[in-house]
Amino acid sequence: MNRGRLIAGIGLRPGTSEADIRACLDHALATAGLAGELIPRFATLAARSAEPGLLALVKERDAELVAIPDEALKGFEAACATRSTRIASLYGVGSVAEAAALAAAGPGSVLVQSRIATARVTCALARSAS
Numbered sequence: 602m603n604r605g606r607l608i609a610g611i612g613l614r615p616g617t618s619e620a621d622i623r624a625c626l627d628h629a630l631a632t633a634g635l636a637g638e639l640i641p642r643f644a645t646l647a648a649r650s651a652e653p654g655l656l657a658l659v660k661e662r663d664a665e666l667v668a669i670p671d672e673a674l675k676g677f678e679a680a681c682a683t684r685s686t687r688i689a690s691l692y693g694v695g696s697v698a699e700a701a702a703l704a705a706a707g708p709g710s711v712l713v714q715s716r717i718a719t720a721r722v723t724c725a726l727a728r729s730a731s
Contacts, residue, residue: 605729610702644705702727
């Protein structure tokens with residue numbers, strides 16, 4: 602089994618609270634059978650990387666936050682397991698969370714949990730190749 606680093610890709614609306622992001626993340630981890638696993642890296646759109654709720658969660662988890670430029674997401678469209686037509690029209694990719702997780706996980710990474718969506722946030726999990 603691949604035991605590379607786990608990366609959480611986060612898509613969120615401006616002003617989303619830390620509690621809402623944490624709840625979505627915890628749901629994604631539980632759904633993937635990874636509840637309690639450490640996440641050393643989070644990834645999101647560069648435009649959302651200064652969101653206070655996300656920064657607070659990243660700090661709480663003592664993790665790294667990777668800001669993915671919009672253009673970089675497009676290269677991961679084929680690897681996305683889900684598709685939001687609204688997000689595709691805005692960013693050219695079906696899932697910001699999935700594409701961001703894969704982009705931050707690096708070459709050879711795999712999606713281990715497709716996007717979990719709530720009203721204000723989405724979360725997907727990828728595992729790096731090593």
